[in-house]
Amino acid sequence: MRPDDANVAGNVHGGTILKMIEEAGAIISTRHCNSQNGERCVAALARVERTDFLSPMCIGEVAHVSAEITYTSKHSVEVQVHVMSENILTGTKKLTNKATLWYVPLSLKNVDKVLEVPPIVYSRQELEEEGRKRYEAQKLQRMETTWRNGDMVQPVANPEPNTVSYSQSSLIHLVGPSDCTLHGFVHGGVTMKLMDEVAGIVAARHCKTNIVTASVDAINFHDKIRKGCVVTISGRMTFTSNKSMEIEVLVDADPVVDNSQKRYRAASAFFTYVSLNQEGKPLPVPQLVPETEDEKKRFEDGKGRYVQMKAKRQGHTEPQP
Amino acid sequence: MRPDDANVAGNVHGGTILKMIEEAGAIISTRHCNSQNGERCVAALARVERTDFLSPMCIGEVAHVSAEITYTSKHSVEVQVHVMSENILTGTKKLTNKATLWYVPLSLKNVDKVLEVPPIVYSRQELEEEGRKRYEAQKLQRMETTWRNGDMVQPVANPEPNTVSYSQSSLIHLVGPSDCTLHGFVHGGVTMKLMDEVAGIVAARHCKTNIVTASVDAINFHDKIRKGCVVTISGRMTFTSNKSMEIEVLVDADPVVDNSQKRYRAASAFFTYVSLNQEGKPLPVPQLVPETEDEKKRFEDGKGRYVQMKAKRQGHTEPQP
Amino acid sequence: MRPDDANVAGNVHGGTILKMIEEAGAIISTRHCNSQNGERCVAALARVERTDFLSPMCIGEVAHVSAEITYTSKHSVEVQVHVMSENILTGTKKLTNKATLWYVPLSLKNVDKVLEVPPIVYSRQELEEEGRKRYEAQKLQRMETTWRNGDMVQPVANPEPNTVSYSQSSLIHLVGPSDCTLHGFVHGGVTMKLMDEVAGIVAARHCKTNIVTASVDAINFHDKIRKGCVVTISGRMTFTSNKSMEIEVLVDADPVVDNSQKRYRAASAFFTYVSLNQEGKPLPVPQLVPETEDEKKRFEDGKGRYVQMKAKRQGHTEPQP
Numbered sequence: 001m002r003p004d005d006a007n008v009a010g011n012v013h014g015g016t017i018l019k020m021i022e023e024a025g026a027i028i029s030t031r032h033c034n035s036q037n038g039e040r041c042v043a044a045l046a047r048v049e050r051t052d053f054l055s056p057m058c059i060g061e062v063a064h065v066s067a068e069i070t071y072t073s074k075h076s077v078e079v080q081v082h083v084m085s086e087n088i089l090t091g092t093k094k095l096t097n098k099a100t101l102w103y104v105p106l107s108l109k110n111v112d113k114v115l116e117v118p119p120i121v122y123s124r125q126e127l128e129e130e131g132r133k134r135y136e137a138q139k140l141q142r143m144e145t146t147w148r149n150g151d152m153v154q155p156v157a158n159p160e161p162n163t164v165s166y167s168q169s170s171l172i173h174l175v176g177p178s179d180c181t182l183h184g185f186v187h188g189g190v191t192m193k194l195m196d197e198v199a200g201i202v203a204a205r206h207c208k209t210n211i212v213t214a215s216v217d218a219i220n221f222h223d224k225i226r227k228g229c230v231v232t233i234s235g236r237m238t239f240t241s242n243k244s245m246e247i248e249v250l251v252d253a254d255p256v257v258d259n260s261q262k263r264y265r266a267a268s269a270f271f272t273y274v275s276l277n278q279e280g281k282p283l284p285v286p287q288l289v290p291e292t293e294d295e296k297k298r299f300e301d302g303k304g305r306y307v308q309m310k311a312k313r314q315g316h317t318e319p320q321p
Numbered sequence: 322m323r324p325d326d327a328n329v330a331g332n333v334h335g336g337t338i339l340k341m342i343e344e345a346g347a348i349i350s351t352r353h354c355n356s357q358n359g360e361r362c363v364a365a366l367a368r369v370e371r372t373d374f375l376s377p378m379c380i381g382e383v384a385h386v387s388a389e390i391t392y393t394s395k396h397s398v399e400v401q402v403h404v405m406s407e408n409i410l411t412g413t414k415k416l417t418n419k420a421t422l423w424y425v426p427l428s429l430k431n432v433d434k435v436l437e438v439p440p441i442v443y444s445r446q447e448l449e450e451e452g453r454k455r456y457e458a459q460k461l462q463r464m465e466t467t468w469r470n471g472d473m474v475q476p477v478a479n480p481e482p483n484t485v486s487y488s489q490s491s492l493i494h495l496v497g498p499s500d501c502t503l504h505g506f507v508h509g510g511v512t513m514k515l516m517d518e519v520a521g522i523v524a525a526r527h528c529k530t531n532i533v534t535a536s537v538d539a540i541n542f543h544d545k546i547r548k549g550c551v552v553t554i555s556g557r558m559t560f561t562s563n564k565s566m567e568i569e570v571l572v573d574a575d576p577v578v579d580n581s582q583k584r585y586r587a588a589s590a591f592f593t594y595v596s597l598n599q600e601g602k603p604l605p606v607p608q609l610v611p612e613t614e615d616e617k618k619r620f621e622d623g624k625g626r627y628v629q630m631k632a633k634r635q636g637h638t639e640p641q642p
Numbered sequence: 643m644r645p646d647d648a649n650v651a652g653n654v655h656g657g658t659i660l661k662m663i664e665e666a667g668a669i670i671s672t673r674h675c676n677s678q679n680g681e682r683c684v685a686a687l688a689r690v691e692r693t694d695f696l697s698p699m700c701i702g703e704v705a706h707v708s709a710e711i712t713y714t715s716k717h718s719v720e721v722q723v724h725v726m727s728e729n730i731l732t733g734t735k736k737l738t739n740k741a742t743l744w745y746v747p748l749s750l751k752n753v754d755k756v757l758e759v760p761p762i763v764y765s766r767q768e769l770e771e772e773g774r775k776r777y778e779a780q781k782l783q784r785m786e787t788t789w790r791n792g793d794m795v796q797p798v799a800n801p802e803p804n805t806v807s808y809s810q811s812s813l814i815h816l817v818g819p820s821d822c823t824l825h826g827f828v829h830g831g832v833t834m835k836l837m838d839e840v841a842g843i844v845a846a847r848h849c850k851t852n853i854v855t856a857s858v859d860a861i862n863f864h865d866k867i868r869k870g871c872v873v874t875i876s877g878r879m880t881f882t883s884n885k886s887m888e889i890e891v892l893v894d895a896d897p898v899v900d901n902s903q904k905r906y907r908a909a910s911a912f913f914t915y916v917s918l919n920q921e922g923k924p925l926p927v928p929q930l931v932p933e934t935e936d937e938k939k940r941f942e943d944g945k946g947r948y949v950q951m952k953a954k955r956q957g958h959t960e961p962q963p
Contacts, residue, residue, distance in 0.1 A: 003324040003498040008381045027704055031730040040731045060503045062669055088673040089682045089750070108731070161412075169383075174348055177645040177819040182702045201383055204409045228824050230348055256352045257361050257429065257824070328842075328852065330918070335855025336838025343831025347823070363823050366830025366863050373857045377922070422830075432825050432866070463862050490872075493813045493843055502668075502684050504753050509687025509743075510664030517657025521649075522814055522872050525898040531649065534656025536694045541784050542687050545753070551811075551843050577846045597651070601698070 001059050007200070007210065009276070012057040014213025015196025017083060017097060022048075022189030024067040025079040025101040026181075032069055032077060033105035036118045042181050043077065043103035045188030045221050047138055051099045052215045056280070057085040064093075070100075071131025072117045077103045078131060101188075102138060111183050111224070142220050162289045167205040170234035171198050175227055186225040191251060191267060195219075198235040199247040199271035206237055206245060207285045209275045214244060217270035217305070225253045225266050238270070239302025240288040246302045247271045270305065322382050324498040329549045329578070333378040338404060338418060343369075345388040346400040346422040353390055353398060354426035357439045364398065364424035368459055372420045378406040385414075391421075392452025393438045398424045399452060423459060483610045488526040491555040492519050496548055507546040512572060512588060516540075519556040520568040520592035527558055527566060528606045530596045535565060538591035538626070546574045546587050559591070560623025561609040567623045568592045591626065643701050645819035650870045650899075654699040659725060659739060664690075666709040667721040667743040674711055674719060675747035678760045685719060685745035689780055693741045699727040706735075712742075713773025714759045719745045720773060744780060804931045809847040812876035813840050817869050828867040833893060833909060837861075840877040841889040841913035848879055848887060849927045851917045856886060859912035859947070867895045867908050880912070881944025882930040888944045889913045912947065 005016040022045060029043035057063060064084040071078035083097040107113040122128040159165035171194065179190045196213060203211040225231060232252045239246040251267040275283040290299040326337040343366060350364035378384060385405040392399035404418040428434040443449045480486035492515065500511045517534060524532040546552060553573045560567040572588040596604040611620040647658040664687060671685035699705060706726040713720035725739040749755040764770040801807035813836065821832045838855060845853040867873060874894045881888040893909040917925040932941040 003501075027730060031704075031728075031733075034731045035733065062673075086673075088669060089676045089684075091673070091677065172345075172348065174344060177822075180645075201409065205412075208410045208412070230352070254352075256348065257355055257363070328854075330852040332852070332854050332918075334835075334838060334842065335858070335913075336835035336842070339834040339838060339858070340829075340831035343829060343834060347829065347831070363825050365823070365825075365827070365866065368863065369830070369834070369858070369861045371857065371860050374855050377854060427825065429825065432827070459860075462860060490814050491812065492815075493811050493840070495839065495843055495846075502686075504684050504686075504748065504750065506686070506753070508661075508664060508668065509690070510661035510668070513660040513664060513690070514655075514657035517655060517660060518816065519814070521655065521657075522816055522898070525816075526872065526896070529899055531651040531653075531899070533649075533653050533698060534695050536692065537656070537660070537690070539692050539780075539783060540690045542689065545686065551847070575847070577843075578850055578852070592656075597653075 015193035019189035049100035203273035524594035845915035
């Protein structure tokens with residue numbers, strides 16, 4: 001991990017880690033989907049399940065990323081990725097992330113054609129059954145989230161501190177060759193890194209301290225982003241608890257050169273950030289002041305997600321897939 | 322703004338800011354020129370007006386770049402860009418740059434064809450008149466400056482093809498944080514990457530084909546290179562066989578800011594390159610013509626290394642450690 | 643492997659592979675040298691043995707880099723690294739490199755102190771004996787090569803401080819995919835960033851302090867620069883006032899692979915830099931000593947531009963468009 005991967009306090013950005021996770025997932029699932037003779041394909045990221053950042057990673061540490069295919073349906077692959085941080089000076093190793101990603105194989109000849117996935121062999125029957133349940137659950141959730149597409153983040157003149165308008169931020173990025181797969185569309189990991197960057201700026205503006213990613217809600221990739229697009233990534237704070245902030249990030253793609261296609265919502269997610277003091281302990285965060293009806297509605301929704309997640313943890317139930 | 326965007330004192334490089342300004346300009350003018358149905362185009366930068374850096378930007382600050390189209394002529398677009406620095410910890414915002422750029426839309430099908438620019442609507446009549454004046458003024462200045470083209474900063478004027486002087490090349494690199502270890506000195510791998518880059522340019526200049534690295538002689542790292550140094554990497558061709566070229570690469574470090582230390586040789590190596598045709602088969606290379614006594618001496622030395630290595634390979638002996 | 647790692651023919655640069663090899667070597671040897679309790683250290687690269695590139699690596703392939711410690715002396719570590727390329731679409735794997743690197747552990751507290759290396763255990767006695775021979779052989783070779791240090795590739799031998807020759811600098815850059823638009827020519831912003839980089843190095847060499855860009859004169863982009871070109875960016879100081887330096891930067895493009903086109907001037911500009919003290923206040927700069935007639939002429943021209951600009955500012959006139 002290099003200085004550019006981290007914030008000024010030396011903590012590696014959550015987005016850098018998400019990018020590595022996705023790279024590992026894309027390699028293992030592309031390899032698997034091409035393991036039988038047949039049409040060549042590239043695996044495209046369709047969804048990332050909720051991910052917690054269990055422990056910080058620092059500049060100078062070595063990241064170990066390992067990936068395993070844990071379930072296959074007819075047209076999709078589930079990959080589980082583990083990230084460990086290793087301090088090579090002290091030998092200390094820590095688990096920083098466990099993530100679950102879903103990929104879909106797209107034909108190299110025709111990017112709109114989804115190919116079939118070779119089935120994997122399960123060491124135990126239950127594994128297949130559990131995988132099928134995770135598959136069904138995520139399918140359901142993906143259908144639910146699509147309607148979220150409509151609204152945009154617009155700038156406001158002279159906002160008050162602690163309001164949504166005060167910290168909301170957006171970033172535009174012209175997609176270049178290095179952002180893209182062989183297919184000419186953006187790597188999911190590149191998009192996630194940009195999303196985390198915007199969320200981090202929103203969080204820092206709100207609480208003006210050293211902030212780090214605590215978790216990312218499930219992200220659905222509704223549609224591919226092509227080379228030559230301009231991507232707009234917008235972030236706004238939706239909810240604050242005593243010691244955490246929830247930020248909604250929206251990704252819109254704009255095919256500037258191709259007039260026939262309209263701007264469209266490519267992905268969206270909720271990031272949770274915490275604020276840390278010099279010793280790395282969580283600090284209280286200033287409470288968000290929602291102003292409009294929409295903001296109040298989103299605050300309540302965020303509170304709902306927060307309470308539900310807290311209940312799950314206290315009940316020692318497993319995080320939902 | 323990241324560590325790599327800035328110098329050792331934490332001030333963001335002017336070049337980083339200029340690059341962002343141009344990106345914003347290119348996006349807004351490409352979008353505008355494609356806003357009507359018709360041939361697709363990309364906006365190419367034709368001119369940047371004089372730009373002052375009004376206040377420094379620092380690592381950790383957020384840069385806000387906003388662009389607006391302020392004038393259009395038949396074939397060009399004027400864009401005005403403002404850059405603000407925001408310290409998200411204190412909330413302070415400062416204007417760092419105002420820039421004016423001129424773009425020309427080039428057809429995506431034929432890069433030498435300039436397309437027509439859709440006219441913009443002016444909120445007040447005077448704005449159009451003022452824009453026209455700026456347009457005429459810059460047109461005049463562009464014509465005046467073209468003659469400046471003549472002179473070169475070159476060690477040897479008009480060298481003959483196939484000589485050492487013809488292909489010799491050098492590169493300077495300011496060591497940044499991402500190039501360095503925790504110790505603050507340059508990773509050996511970063512130095513080797515730069516060495517190969519220079520060797521490749523020397524080889525390409527010599528034989529004007531697709532070239533690839535075939536081998537690298539042993540490299541000794543005589544001395545550490547520290548953060549903030551300027552590194553000069555120089556390459557010159559020393560020897561050619563029928564199908565290979567040997568290039569000597571020298572790495573010198575110059576501690577610019579620290580007056581007490583002199584420029585020193587940090588590493589040196591011989592790279593061997595081959596030239597490939599479309600099918601990836603080695604091509605004959607033009608023979609090097611050594612001119613000076615030193616060049617002839619180095620050519621003979623290179624031949625010696627070549628013959629020795631060939632003998633070793635044919636004798637099936639192990640490569641020496 | 644990404645587009646940026648490779649040349650226009652799709653072959654990954656040897657330098658990219660050397661960088662990965664060294665990264666693997668640095669990680670494994672730093673980890674080993676810190677494996678016993680004691681002073682913390684970082685392994686610094688001392689030598690790379692001769693390396694052959696056995697087979698090309700291409701964009702889209704996955705590189706596998708594996709490293710093993712094969713010998714330790716009292717103060718150095720030998721690491722052997724293997725690189726395999728894997729085509730994840732076809733499953734083909736090929737050995738591309740075998741490399742041997744020598745590292746030396748340097749104390750984190752005192753970078754000039756070499757620490758002791760914990761010994762490794764050999765699976766067979768002969769391995770230690772063979773390693774010792776390689777160790778002795780490389781030690782001998784390192785001593786032999788040190789004398790090579792003398793000669794330089796330099797336009798002017800030993801220039802005097804404060805002259806134009808003393809600080810003039812140039813940089814070559816091979817245009818890569820990320821530098822380019824969809825059209826395949828270089829973004830204006832990329833060119834400007836490189837121009838500022840060269841100007842900054844000229845300014846730093848001249849005054850050996852922290853320097854920042856104060857302004858950039860109008861820049862005209864005379865001609866497009868295409869993918870695959872080698873760009874030479876040269877900077878030389880033209881004028882100094884009490885507290886500012888003017889540097890002329892010339893950009894020449896050289897279509898190395900395309901024989902039909904000659905080297906041409908693509909852009910040129912004047913950058914003004916100031917020197918800052920620790921508190922960010924401008925410092926006086928050493929006065930430039932022009933030597934040749936050309937240099938004296940350019941100094942006078944620079945003075946003219948300086949006086950004109952100062953007059954404009956004092957007359958409260960608007961900066962020219």
